[in-house]
Amino acid sequence: MTRTSDEPGAITIEDPVILTENLSVSYEGHQVLEKVNLCVRKGDWYAIIGPNGGGKTTLIKAILGLISPGSGKIRVFGQDPKDVRERIGYVPQYQTFQYAFPIRVREVVFLGRMGRMKGLFQRYGAEDSRAVHEAMARMRIEHLADRSISTLSGGERQRTIIARALAGEPDLLLLDEPTVYVDDLSRDIFFSSLTRVRETCTVLLITHDISVVHAHVTKIACLNTRLFTHDSDQITDEMVAQSYGCPVDLITHGDIPHRVLERHNRKEADEC
Numbered sequence: 294m295t296r297t298s299d300e301p302g303a304i305t306i307e308d309p310v311i312l313t314e315n316l317s318v319s320y321e322g323h324q325v326l327e328k329v330n331l332c333v334r335k336g337d338w339y340a341i342i343g344p345n346g347g348g349k350t351t352l353i354k355a356i357l358g359l360i361s362p363g364s365g366k367i368r369v370f371g372q373d374p375k376d377v378r379e380r381i382g383y384v385p386q387y388q389t390f391q392y393a394f395p396i397r398v399r400e401v402v403f404l405g406r407m408g409r410m411k412g413l414f415q416r417y418g419a420e421d422s423r424a425v426h427e428a429m430a431r432m433r434i435e436h437l438a439d440r441s442i443s444t445l446s447g448g449e450r451q452r453t454i455i456a457r458a459l460a461g462e463p464d465l466l467l468l469d470e471p472t473v474y475v476d477d478l479s480r481d482i483f484f485s486s487l488t489r490v491r492e493t494c495t496v497l498l499i500t501h502d503i504s505v506v507h508a509h510v511t512k513i514a515c516l517n518t519r520l521f522t523h524d525s526d527q528i529t530d531e532m533v534a535q536s537y538g539c540p541v542d543l544i545t546h547g548d549i550p551h552r553v554l555e556r557h558n559r560k561e562a563d564e565c
């Protein structure tokens with residue numbers, strides 16, 4: 294049974310990492326999120342899909358405490374999001390990083406340690422080096438450590454930016470369209486690299502690319518102003534059609550283990 298997140302009883306889990314209750318957000322009178330009830334638990338790899346403009350990035354910004362809800366509640370690790378920012382790693386949808394800037398991959402990843410530093414003029418120490426090394430290993434970019442970021446491929450850059458987020462040793466990783474500029478092969482490498490991240494980190498993955506939803510995702514929801522969740526961890530025609538307003542082809546590809554998702558009715562899709 295598909296349900297919208299505003300139905301009573303949608304949230305029953307104790308101690309969630311992210312909990313929103315009837316979260317609503319508007320920009321200049323235009324409602325972008327309506328009564329969103331999201332519950333992400335420790336260890337989840339939670340994927341949210343949805344059409345352009347559906348409110349996915351807005352939801353991420355609310356989880357980061359960058360925008361305040363018009364109404365409803367949001368708690369991250371049981372607290373106000375602003376009070377737990379150092380526990381959150383964030384990979385934004387559009388990289389504002391100046392790739393022409395002459396900086397090496399290792400230095401970019403070290404930037405992820407800044408939030409962990411207490412004093413203004415503190416230097417990086419052994420603990421920082423260890424965290425940076427581990428983050429690069431997880432994203433399989435150690436061999437690129439001395440390369441200038443400007444010489445990397447799109448997929449390598451993306452893995453570098455994620456390593457920067459991991460270097461801060463977050464308890465929660467928010468990924469907003471992490472594979473949007475990445476080809477199929479890099480995308481598969483990228484998701485394989487992320488499997489180990491879940492050992493220490495809860496992951497919320499935002500995407501409108503249904504093909505990236507694969508075996509490692511533990512929960513899936515669709516967001517189009519309202520959040521459509523489902524009793525199982527499978528995505529169905531019904532919830533996608535409700536979210537997108539019409540049936541959408543559900544495909545997976547690549548050599549990594551993947552879920553076979555339900556097919557939609559071709560006639561309906563043609564009419565859409």
Ligand SMILES: Nc1ncnc2c1ncn2[C@@H]1O[C@H](COP(=O)(O)OP(=O)(O)OP(=O)(O)O)[C@@H](O)[C@H]1O
Pocket residue numbers: 320321325343344345346347348349350351352386501
């Ligand atoms: N600062 C803002 N001021 C006014 N409207 C905004 C602002 N930010 C976002 N919006 C609008 O809110 C809606 C949701 O935007 P959002 O970026 O959350 O969508 P999204 O689901 O991330 O879309 P996409 O898949 O294109 O990334 C869009 O209609 C967008 O134009």
Ligand SMILES: [Mg+2]
Pocket residue numbers: 349350351386469
């Ligand atoms: Mg977005």
